[in-house]
Amino acid sequence: MADYGLTMEELDAAECFDPPPPPPPAxxxxxxxxxxxxxxxxxxxxxxxxxxxAGQCVEFYRVG
Incomplete structure (x- = not known):
């Protein structure tokens, strides 16, 4: 941080410490x-x- 002249406040304002968003659902x-x-x-x-x-084909349930 010192090499780049950054402060904790600047990093916090840039949201560097927020957890990543959850992945989108499959x-x-x-x-x-x-x-x-x-x-x-x-x-x-x-x-x-x-x-x-019971004899049903898996493709019967496929979406799209």
């Missing part, structure tokens, strides 16, 4: 009739597993 890739969703990341949710085990 877009919804799958949705069922009840409104339950899954972004396609991580483990497949139980509602989608049950549907696939």
């Amino acid at each position: 877009p919804v890739c799958y949705r069922n009739a009840e409104g339950l969703t899954w972004d396609g990341q991580g483990e497949m949710p139980s509602w989608l597993k049950r549907a696939i085990n």
Whole structure:
């Protein structure tokens, strides 16, 4: 800080100490009739597993 002539007040005014904003939510890739969703990341949710085990195609639930 001394090399650049900065003060704590200047850094605080520049919001250098604020936490970063949270990441945006992942877009919804799958949705069922009840409104339950899954972004396609991580483990497949139980509602989608049950549907696939019952013979439904996963693409049936794809959004867009």
